[in-house]
Amino acid sequence: MAGQTLSASGQLPEAPLRNLPQDGVDRPLAGFTRDYRPGESVERHAHTRAQLLYATRGVMRIATDTAAFVLPPGRALWMPARVPHVTAMQGPVAMRALFLRADAAAAGPGAVTVLAVSPLLRELVLAACAEPLEWDQAGRGGHITALILDEIARAPRLPLGLPALCDARLRRLAAALQADPAQPLGLEDWARQCGASPRTLTRLFREETGMSFGRWRQALRLAEAAALLAEGVPPARAAARVGYASAPAFGAAFRAAFGVTPGSGRTAGGIGGL
Secondary structure, eight states, rough: OTTTTOTSSSSSSOOOOOOOOOHHHHOOOEEEEEETTTTOOOEEESSEEEEEEOEEEEEEEEEESSSEEOOOEEEEEEEEEOOOEEEEEEEEEEEEEEEEEEHHTTOOOOSSSEEEOHHHHHHHHHHHSSSSSTOOTTSSHHHHHHHHHHHHHOOOEEHHHEEOOOOOOHHHHHHHHHHHOOOOOOHHHHHHHHHHHHHHHHHHHHHHSOOOHHHHHHHHHHHHHHHHOOEEEEEEEEHHHOOOOHHHHHHHHHHHHSSSOHHHHHSSSTTTTO
16 A cells, blocks of 8 residues: 555545656657666656556566555566556666557556566667657657567566555554565464454455465565565575575575576566566
8 A cells, every 4th residue: 555545435545647748649659768766766646658667777666556566677567557556666776668558558468467578578668768759650669669569468477466455454564574574473473463363364364465374475575585686685695584494495486486596586687587
């Protein structure tokens, strides 16, 4: 929920539209280039166009009203038009994103989705960002756009992202684990800290996330590990920092989730190369 305050009706307020030149350009697709300093963020907002949020360097943390995503290089987040979201930068971030008109956005998923970024798609995004906003539809810009839409349509969809938590007890637990994923406490220990029974926490996790506590915690740990690897942290150290006692166990879990080894996750595009 990204720290947002609910209205009296129990709903989040409508997100303001953040208007950029890319939102109104008369082309199927427009590139967006911006470098961010560590710790910068963009408050909850929405756009009239769909977006492909991607960074060639750095880690982005993006939260919608229903889920949270950690995006190292090698992954992109497909964001349909008018979906409210918050973007925060972990370290310096070189964002190279795309804004897509409704007809072009038909190439992407209908919901917020993490996409694997192939080497070709990465280079096409960079090329699109180098084009003027009013690019030649019969020239290079048009050819680049056609290839981008084809790559988006065939990009592997990655089942990543942590569902947003509504219950205050679960949110306290999640904040504590995100601050220190290596904490070894079990569900009964967390239940005592949160002021709820283990049965209640088990039920809440199932209702709000569709996952058990153990599966949810593993997803959080692997997401945090991917962010550490993208920052250049060695795999063994990343494993220890998110709570894995053995490097082989971490490697097996990482491969099962992302299809590559943790060592591949340290290279730009490694996690996306599925």
